[in-house]
Each structure stands twice: as C-alpha cells, then as structure tokens.
Amino acid sequence: MDTLYVEEMRTRASGTLVARWRRRFPILRARVHGKPLVYLDNAATTQKPQAVIDAVSRFYAQDNANVHRGVHALSQRATDAFEAARSRVQVFLHAAAPAEIVFVRGATEAINLVAQSFARPLLVPGDEILVSAMEHHSNIVPWQQVCRQTGAVLKVVPINEAGEFRFSEYERLLGARTRLVAVTHVSNALGSVTDIARVSALAHAKGIPVLVDGAQAIAHVRVDVRALDCDFYVFSGHKCFGPTGIGVLYGKRERLEAMPPWQAGGDMVRSVSFDGTEYMPIPHRFEAGTPDIAGAIGLGAAVDFVSAIGLEAIAAHEQRLLHHASAGIGRIPGVRIVGTTRHKASILSFVMDGVHPHDIGSILDREGIAIRTGHHCAMPAMQHFGLPSGTARASFALYNTLEEVEQFVEGVRRVQEMFR
C-alpha cells in the first residue's frame, strides 16, 4: 500500500481518537477573547477531565468525612477511597507497595520533605548534593537551603548546547562526598528527557541515592520507578490531569522507613504521651494532619484516566504534535528552538530575533492561544543559553490537536510579521 495513504489513515484515526479524549475536558469548549481556547500551557498545569471533576464533587456530595479516625460509615468510606487512590498511584508508578506512596501537596513539598527528613540529618560540612543545570527552582532551592543548614555544597551537572544532561561530567562529579543526586526526568523549560536508569546505575555504583523530579514526566512518559531504580520520585497531581494541592512522594521502603517525620501532628502518631510519642509506620508517618482527601481521590481518578488511554498512545500523539510544531515554527524567519535534543517530551521552547517572549505571549493570548513566557522557574537553564528574558514555551497534552498546532504556528508567524 502507498505509504502516504497509510500515513493519512493513521492521522485520521488518531484525529478521531484525540477528538474522543478531548470531549472529556469541559474547559476545552471555552472561548477566550471571543476565540476558541487553544491551551498550550500544559507544562504549567493540565486541564481536568470530567471524571476527575466528578470524583472530587462526588466525594464531597456523598462520602465526605475525615480519614483514619472514625468508626462511622462515612469515615470508613472516605478512608477506603483515600487508600484506594494510594493503591492506584502505586500501580501507576509500578512501585512495590502502597506504603511507598506518600501524599503531599505537590512535587515542591515532596522535595522539601526529602531535603529536611532524609538529607539534613545525613549531611556534614563538605558533603555534596548533585543537581543538573536544567532543574526547576523547586529542585534547586530546597537543596540550597539544606546546604546552608548543614555546610554541605551544591554541585551542578552541566548541560550541553542541545539541552542534554552531560553524563561524562556527571561521572566526574559523582565523588566520595556526594550524598544525593537530585535530577529532573523531563526539563520543564527545554523538554529534554534524561535517562534516569543510567543516572541511577552510576550513582548506585557508588552507593549514592537518587531523587527524581517527575513533575513534567508524569503525564507524558511511562514511569516505572523500579525500572528507573530511583530512591525517590516526586510529582504533582495537577500536571497529570488531577487537582491542585495534591502530589506524591514515592520512596523506596527502606529509605522511607529510615527517615524521621518531617511535620508533626495528628494522624502520624501511634500513641502520644508527654513522656514520648510513637510514630506511625510509613507512609502515614509523613502525612501529619488531615490530608487533601478529595484531592487524592481526584488524583486516583486522573491516574485511571491516563492508564485507560495508555502512556504509549499519549506519547505517540504528543510526539506527532511536537514534530509538527517544531517543523512549523522552525520555518519562520528569526525563530530559534531552545532545547534540541532528540529525546524530548512535548515541550517546545523558542525565541524570536528582536521580539521579547512576553510580547509573543500577549499577542497569542488575544488569539485565544495560551502559552507560557519567561524563565519558567528555571533561571539557571535560561542563563546557560544566554536568555535572561527567557523563552516562549508551548507545551502539549493528549487533548491538543494538529489543527491547534497549526493555529499556534500561524500565530507565531503573525507575531514575526508585526515586528518585522
């Protein structure tokens, strides 16, 4: 058969599929400034499918009670739903046990938890923590803080001109004083995907634990924490079609069990007296106070939604969008793509000669097209590329279409014409 024909049929089939996925997201029917919304800011947060909205509202309408406390029926239902969400996340991450899943507010809180509970008691002056040059500020600042508290030193693995993690430098920097490696799975500013299994293998060969910031990976890349062999994996629910305010810290059982509680309060203790307090086992030891129960249940629904579609299908569709968009804006005079590795998730960062990213963002906004502009909370990565004003960034999700990509490319082309 004619390969063009096959390609055309594939595109049509995937278009129908995407239309079906898309219908699950009520907000995508919205209009902005009188134009249909083209939402390309998925790296900042994703939209929510009806299933997630329903799970949250059903919990409040039918099951709301506090968890792990009451003997009454509602409390048991709430507890069951909350713990079922934990199990769903466990399966989604391919973790060994639900106890390895700690609910937190988001990736930021998870990193702070590991910094304060795991790293801080361990670190002495002169010890080293290793991050990469393309980390989000949330995977830099908690380590700077724990370094100040302990006298440890933050070391940085450089990236190359394509925006790739430099393994040769990494191997050189992994030293006798390295106590932890903390790297991003997918760069939020560049889209680069780092080979985490390789990061882990090199660190583990020297007995060094690894934390992975999975905030940008979770909705786009299949995550198997046992195959990655990382010690900690963190993500935020809202970047994976779940609610804001809920996130996950995965930790290997033996790591979590060796860690003291971070925050103290109710729900994390087995018994309390003024002579001493006995803490709960993991994961509850790290979940002081009433958690975001509805948020966790919403996240469980989000994880089900993603699993039902399948990350392979999602990734294939997003790669098609990314290639189409990259080729389209690559043809516009004066446009340069920032982050050009072959191993990219669906993030497209770019700059335009003589045009500030904010101007690009404001003009596209009035066309109904939402993108992010600026430094993307990754100022060191922007400095690496000599871009103090940052970039314009389009980031795609499973519900974006080739037509939307074309509107985006056309919008960027008009910006270039306005400023010519």
Next chain:
Amino acid sequence: MTREVDDLYQRIVLEHYKRPRNFRVPQDANHKACGDNPLCGDHIDVYVRLEHGAILDIAFAGVSCAVAKASASLMTEAMMGRDATCGRALLNKFEHMVGSAGTEPDPELGELRAFAEVRDFPSRVQCAMLAWDALRTVLHPGAG
C-alpha cells in the same frame, strides 16, 4: 489580528520599539536610575541631566519587551526639557492611566495615550511602568 492587540501593539508602539528615541548612554548625565523586572529579567537604566530643576537631557538603555521599550522611548520624548515638577505631574497622569480602567486618558498625555490599552493586560502594567518607576526616583521632590 484582534482589535485589542492592535490597540496595544499599535503602530506607534511598534515604531518606538523598532526605532527607540534617546536610546543611548549620555556621558554628562548626573542621575541614573534602574528599573528591574525580576519576573522576566527586563532591565532599563534611565539617565537624566537635571539642572536647577530642569530635565536638560534624558535617555535610556537596557533590554526589555516592546511595551517597556516603547514606553521608555515615548517617556524620554515627553520629559525632555520639562521641569521636575511638571515631569512628576506627567508621571502621575501616566501611572493613573495605565492603572485605572474606565477613565478617559488625560489629553495632555498625547501619544502616551497609546498605553491606555495596557489596562486590558494587567500582567503588562509593570512593563509599561518600568522606565517611569525608575524616573520617579530621580524626580523626587527637592531633586536637582
């Protein structure tokens, strides 16, 4: 292109962005003030030669978006030769215009009225104000 974008990125704004006036570092300035927007890394330095309360020269340099640069360029044109008191009054009128919806811009603002539309882009108000906020520190009462 939609009407609103035309309004903010109208010809005069684009023209002053592409060919900014008084975009230079004067050697005889006796005042310099910096405008920084840490959110986007934009930075504008405003240079003023102020003598006996009069703005004898005003110029600017730096890296910024079109809104900030065009606003700075038009500001230097409007301020050139004014006395500091008049300059402060103009600054207040400009700030009032970009910050308050629904009011008719003061005719005295002339071409600066092009920035009235920034009210529709709240996140961009500080871009339009970048150079003006810097100038304010030079034109404080009693200066010159």
